[in-house]
Amino acid sequence: MNIVSIIQQGVVQGAAHLYQLEISAEDIPLSTTRKEFEGDYTLVVFPFTKHVKKSPEAIAQELGAYLVEQVQSIKAFNVIKGFLNLVVDDAYWQAFLQDIYHNPQFGTQAPNGRKVMVEYCSPNTNKPLHLGHIRNILLGWSVSKIYEAAGYDVVRVQIINDRGIAICKSMLAWQKYGEGATPESSGIKSDHFVGDYYVLFEKKFQEEYKAWQQSPEAVALFEEKKKAEQSAEEYFKTFKDQYFNLYSTLGKEARELLLAWEANDPATIELWKKMNGWVYAGFDSTFDKLGVRFDKLYYESNTYLLGRETVDQGLNSGVFYRLEDGSVWIDLEDAKLDKKLVLRKDGTSVYITQDIGTAQVRYRDFGAEKMIYVVADEQNYHFQVLFEIMKRLGEPYAGGLYHLSYGMVDLPSGKMKSREGTVVDADDLIDEVVNEAWENSKERGTLADLSPEAQQEVIRKIGVAALKFFIVKVHPKKRMIFDPKESVDLQGQTGPYVQNAIVRCNSMLNKAGNPDLSAASDYHTLETAEKDIIAQLYQFPEIIKQAAEGYDPSMVAMYSYELAKAFHRFWHDYRILQAETEAAKAFRIQLSMAVRNVLRMGLDLLGIETPERM
Structure with missing residues (x-):
């Protein structure tokens, strides 16, 4: 007990x-x-x-x-x-330490027979992964790891948005301006290559739009539609989307490409597959850098027709209703969610319809009683509507649907805009943090005796740890600013700081060799610092449980930081291998082993590796 x-x-x-x-x-x-x-x-x-x-x-x-x-x-x-x-009583803490110090899996729970699905990342194929995706990916991966440690059978999925007008913009720009270039011929990472054409489309479109604003047609339109004291610049700033749909040559060509895709035109499908293939290869490379994986991928090109049959069934049961124009709606005003369109008047789906069908397919695929959607807080209303609809449809898993809503990530320099090419790509950010770790390492000179390859591997682990820890230590619902330089500080609230505690443990335990630790049972009076650390270790299983229940990896991150801080302090204040008695030495070695195991587990739940040296 x-x-x-x-x-x-x-x-x-x-x-x-x-x-x-x-x-x-x-x-x-x-x-x-x-x-x-x-x-x-x-x-x-x-x-x-x-x-x-x-x-x-x-x-x-x-x-x-x-x-x-x-x-x-x-x-x-x-x-x-x-x-x-x-x-x-000290004897209780002593007995507890004896039970756990040699257990690298301490804190994890036995399988409970329950299954949970976690959806995260879910990118678009018209651009590479960026900083916002990194927060999404790291939250999703950490939550999935924490649920595994809490005893759940976890399925990791993502839905890739591989269709639509945005993808067609990249395709059209490559057709018009690419001159047959490929990622290989250009030497550009394949998802970045495709993303560059998305940015190029926007650039060409802006040039076309600016030129059109000087045309007689645009001038006449402005004079007809303008409001009192509204300048032409103000008017055309809000008219861009209408221009794209009604007047733009590039907009017309992009829409025609989308219609050709929907008609399954062979040449269009071939181009779509080729460019998406480039993007997927780039995504996989970034996922490898971040150390994440998925058990199943869903594609919007396969799911965008899902949900229609369910809407028909819901019409018959009275969950939905049809207007005179043929559109289908659901009235959620009693749940303070307004009325929501689920089928357009031409019978085509909206996003909520696809999500209804996708949830049903996933339940048939995996039978998960809980489905966690890791999506930014911009979509809070969407998921409130989706979950309420699933309840009214009587889906057996409806009570287990959860939206892990997270705040956006900014850089010290400000917000990002993908169409303008000012987004910070995930790969570039990873490289920047690793470079910061290199600079820190050079100043300390602690890796100089290692081969260049070994140094590179150590620095990679430090840099990626810095990135991951800095992201997940913030509560998901909070908006945050990511500072690459601050993230690698060995004295701050960072991943490398926690890693360093493990490295210290390893260094000391390597020097100790394989000592006889039986004398630890003779150590009866604990120092306050020793008891405090054991009490912290004792909390670890409960931290995992609470982090799972709260969908909050920051609890594990901050617990790991506080435990590392306590051990660093203990390291400075007490002798371990040169302890005053053999009993104290054996006990403190056991304590160090337990700290190392728990910190390793804590970082592993955040997807963080630890090098042998720092």
């Missing part, structure tokens, strides 16, 4: 013995004692005053004395007003 349960049972028995009060263990909340007070766990006794006609201080004194006398694992207590602070 864990110490929390032991204390709770003791309180149950104490309440019955002292006050003839029947309570359940679940009704006894315990928290870790604040650092400025002595103790390990704190019980708030104010609720007892409803049933016991005594002051909170008196109740706390009586319960504390009972627990020290009757519960072997409680050594002492103190009372601060109505707060009972309990001190756990």
Whole structure:
């Protein structure tokens, strides 16, 4: 039984013995004692005053004395007003460390037979992965790892947006201006190559639009439509989309390409497959750099027709209704979500229709009771609508749908715009962080004795760790600014700082060799710092559980940072291999092994590797 349960049972028995009060263990909340007070766990006794006609201080004194006398694992207590602070006996922490120090999987739960699906990344094939995708990918991967550690069978998927007008823009630009160039002939990474043509289309379109604004047709249109005191510049700034659809030559050619794709024109399909193939190869390279993978890929070109049959069924059951113009809607006003279109009047799907069908297909594919969608907070309303529709359709998994909504990522220089080519590509950002790690390493000179290849591998692990940790340490719902230089600081709240604690453990354990640790059982009186570290280790399984329940990898990141900080401090303040006694030496080696294992596991849940040297 864990110490929390032991204390709770003791309180149950104490309440019955002292006050003839029947309570359940679940009704006894315990928290870790604040650092400025002595103790390990704190019980708030104010609720007892409803049933016991005594002051909170008196109740706390009586319960504390009972627990020290009757519960072997409680050594002492103190009372601060109505707060009972309990001190756990050193022997309990000693026994706990003996149980876990040699277990590299400590903290993980046994399989629970439940399945969860995590969707993340889900890029468009008209441009390479960028900084926003990195946050999405790292959140999705970390959540999937945390759920695995919590005992779930996890399926990782993404849906690739491989069709539509944006993809046709890249295709058209390559047709018109590419002159047969390929990623190989140009020496450009293949997804970047395609993305460059998306940017080129926008550039050519802007040139066309600017020239058109001087035409008699545009001048006449402005004079007819302008509002009072509105300049031509202001008017045409908001008219761009209408221009694309109604007047633009490039817009017409892009729409014709889309219609040819929808008609399954062989030449168009061949071009589409070729350019998407380039993009997929580039994506795979970036996924390898980030160390992530997927169990199944879904493609919008295969899913965009899904959901129509379900809408027909929903019409028959009254979930949806049809207007006179033929469009189909659902009324969600009673759920404060307005009315939502699910089929256009021409019978074509909208995104929500596709998502209905895709969820159903995934359930048939995997039978996951929980589906987690990692998508930016711009889509909050969309997922509220989707989940409400699935409930009304009576889908068996509807209660397990969850939108992991996250805030956008900015750089110190500001926001990004993909059509203008100002997006920070994922590959460029990874390279920049790795370069920052190189510069830091050169200043310290700690890797000079390694071969260039070995140095490169160490720096890669440090740089990628810096990127990942900096991203996931922020609560998903918060908007954030990513600073590459700050992310690699060995003294900051960073991935390399945590890695360095593991490297220190490894270095010390390598020097220790294979010592006999049996003397650790003779180490009976723990230093405060030692007990604090063991208490932190003790929390790790609960941290994993809470991070899974809260869909929040930042809990694991910050726990790992705090544990690393405690160990760094311990490393400076206490001797380990030259400890004052053999018992202290053996105990501290065990403690270091446990810290190393938990930090490794914590970083692994964030997708972070640790080098042997730094």
